Amino acid sequence: MGLFSDLNKKLTENIYAHGSYLTDPSADLPRRVAETVDLLMPFIQPDAREDVRLQILGIVHEHIYDEPESGLADSAADE
Template sequence: MGLFSDLNKKLTENIYAHGSYLSDPSADLPRRVEETVDLLMPFIQPAAREAVRLEILGIIHEHIYDEE
């Protein structure tokens, strides 16, 4: 059982450390982008704000490019 316990512990630590990148579209976006999207939310119906916010952040995350 020791091998599986160690593996489970390592996997759990990895999910906690990096899991937000899988579930949060804005996790690796600059804070400025998230703040700008939040400024648009008063123009969205209250019931749809969170869904629209996540959709916008997801689109930006999908199409962002790094300038190197």
């Protein structure tokens, strides 16, 4: 049982340390994105603000634009 107990402890610590990335859509977004979304919240009805905030951050997280690596951009420009 010691092996399973140690494994369970390590998994639990890992979930506590990194679990927000699984539940918080803005966890790996730049802080500026979350701040900008927060600036929009006064235009949203108070009872819906948290739901709308999470939806917007989820959409941004899903469709975030990452700069292509320089090697990939150069090869695409050659075509």
